[in-house]
Amino acid sequence: MTLFVEPPSSAEYDGDHRAPAAGEPHQRTKNVKAIELPKAYDPKDFEDRIYAMWKDGGHFEPKDNGEGKDPFVIVIPPPNVTGVLHMGHGLNNSLQDILIRYWRMKGRPTLWVPGTDHAGIATQNVVERRLKEKGLGRHDLGREKFLEETWKVKEEHHGIITKQLEKIGASCDWSRERFTMDEGLSEAVREVFVTLYERDLLYKGEYLVNWCPSCGTALADDEVDHEEKTGGLWEIRYPLSDGSGELVVATTRPETMFGDSAVAVHPEDDRYKHLIGKTVRLPLCGRDVPVIADAYVDREFGTGCLKITPAHDPNDFEIGNRHKLERISVMNGDGTMSAATPEFIQGMKAKDARKRTVEELEAQGFLVSHKEHVHQVGHCYRCSTVVEPYLSDQWFVRMQPLAEKALAAWRKGDITFYPKKWENTYRHWLENIRDWCISRQIWWGHRIPAWTCASCGELHVERQDPTQCKKCGSEELRRDPDVLDTWFSSWLWPFSTLGWPEKTPDLSKFYPTTSLVTGYDIIFFWVARMIMAGLEFMGEVPFKDIYITGLVRDKKGRKMSKSLGNGIDPLDVVDTYGADAMKFTLAYLSAQGEDIPMDMDTTKIGSKFANKIWNATRFILMNLEGRQLGDAKTCEKSLADRWILHRLNEAVKTVASAMDAYRFDEMSHAVYEFFWNDYCDWYVECAKGGLYGDDEAEKDRTATMLIAVLEEALRLMHPFLPFITEEIWSKLPGTREALIGTSYPEADSSREDAAAEAAFKTLSDLVRGVRTLRSEFTIAPAKQVKVRVECTSEGKGVMDGSESIAAMLVRSDDFAFLEEGESTDGSLAVVIPGYTVHVFIKDLIDVDAALARFRKSLDKTLKLIEGKKKKLSNENFVSRAPEDIIAKEKAALAEMEDTAQRSAAYLTALEG
């Protein structure tokens, strides 16, 4: 394992900024020219240029370096071509890009397949809305012309979406881009439809579907949003046909009474038992319907009598099936009352018809009561129109057999959700699966490959368009006018994009894919169905890991929505702060897939971090002039060097484990803390000592190490902030290949250095202690102070060699170890484990205040000591707690007692 990157031999990337000095084959060992970075970090200066460099350089295509590593593959959740990307896309594409870049650098053949979804109803609605502005409907144009218009909209939006993904920095392989309605995917859809039909997993039947009168199409169950609404509950008198009495039914929808086929009562309801088998006469239309018994009826609700309208209520539909009742549709496809209703409401919308019917019932004395009633009302998820249960001929997929396989695969551990909690959601849905209505009465989408013979009615479902009826030979075949639900192509996405049903090299190499990154709102719509399709048609799950992201919300925790106007546009974010800032911020905030509250300002987290990286680099580059850079692997190491390498190694390990667990917050925190707190705040500060001195060799050595650690830090951070790291990388001395294509840092046990960690902690404790003292007594930062360090037996040697650095960091022009017998008069002490640090500032401060402060901190320590002692004298603890814990407690106690003792002694001396 190499310690640092080898200086690359050839310039693969020659940016337009850094000019390597002519004729310098290996700048590492030569005098370095001053390299200037623009003073301000401005992502606009380079993000577009770098993206083009990556793309044109073929860096997004999978590379097989022959190491036999497993490919890492993601298929993008295809954005709809209805519009532009929103923050949710910003989030999931940023996270996908982090995974992709990480594994690419790790050497796996890495592929990210981009693409877009035709989004059936949604896109059709966009086009219809445009037509409406011109006063036109889709039928004015006709199917063909309408589709032409829709393709135009698709092209328009597709271009925008692609551009946006590039802006975000998504490193997907554009040479493999797909669209759900392109030729290959359409073939996959057809193959699947026919295969399902052949396997008896597909059927056509009259069924009560969710109907959107505005879109004019059936909707799947999940495409209906339920909302609580206050409506009415009416009780209506249904007289018995024989005039011997009446039944009172309760209904929320009086206008559907003309479609009633029965009145049901509970079979054991003593009030009505004797009426079962008789008939009642429907008011206003005079039709006789039977009184039937069905256990579904709740005796407690309303009057205990339920009017049965099989064509307009899902439950009634079921009951109707059980009792073989007639289905009478009282509504047309556009939501108006049909010819099956009395003339006074024909052609009216349901709402008006309801009012009119109630008036009529009241006028004729059939209305018993009316009260308000709160219930769930379904709305179309695309256009929010109230959805009607509607009787029609539709195609369905039999889901039960598919769901069983999907459940089995999960139980076997073939798929894993991150975070795990979503597995419940997945399981619950699959265990309660219903058949999937896949036909849609719109034009934009995959046309159903089914033909009916006009003369004999034979149904043909085929791979090739039939020309002749296979039963009667008639050439008059009528194709089903409907198209498929948009998800019917989406559920094939992981293999259709790789070429299926063809047996392409990509398919065999990259299927199954590795990870899926998506939001929890489409676990049912999409994730579960992809798993079912993958198992059914490929015999294997489509991906192994499913990372479910949270939802990006506004600062108040509300969903971002157009109507609230509280959304932020990822492109605005990129424009203001840069793609790196957005990506880093989102990852940083992605805790366990929890929702992410953010606004424009939140992005400063990433933006400030990028700025920090920029400036740290600028500082280092400023100090390179004339330096002879050596080999960081072999050069002598200072304490700070050993410490930073140890810290770097820890960060590398944390990122690796966080990456395996899809903990984006953890990995980004790790790189953030390493670079900012360790590298900038301490390491670079320490390096200033070496850099500003007179020792040329030490200057060279310091610069060598600074650059070497920076280089590796850039590689470490690249997946999270790809643009700025690439830009900076290209400016470092030495010609080099693009960062995107280099290797990712690996954990290196030879860098583990507990001694350096401990020694550096002592150093930083000392520095912090003195700084706190200075700050509390407002000693001017520029004021140099005298310091004498007295060490205890434990402290011996730990600080040796760090004196000059410590002196610089605490601003002391007279810093030394305390000589035997040397006076400490005029000093105040900072007591840390191993050392008592005497700071000679007594004449500069209020001694009483200092004493009070000292006493306060001592009291705190004493209290802790008391607690620890109590714990350690507890029989139960000592006998039951594990040994290492006890040892740890003892050590902590000893250390505290030592400092407390020295503090107390010091305090006494000070007071005396």
Next chain:
RNA sequence: GGGCGGAUAGCUCAGCUGGUUAGAGUACCGGUCUUACACACCGGUGGUCCAGGGUUCGAAUCCCUGUCCGCCCACCA
């Protein structure tokens, strides 16, 4: 009606298989333009970890009960 999740500093949240003196960012207070960064640096204030019970030597962490919030699913006319 069923299921899931959340409640930790003023705010937004980490705290993973129980062992810290409970952390970060931000806000706040004080000080610094210290030859990279004021998008910065240095220091500081701030917490009955929702309530109550239990398990344990030890609970923010595990279990139970309750309260409050959020989400998903569900056909009560």
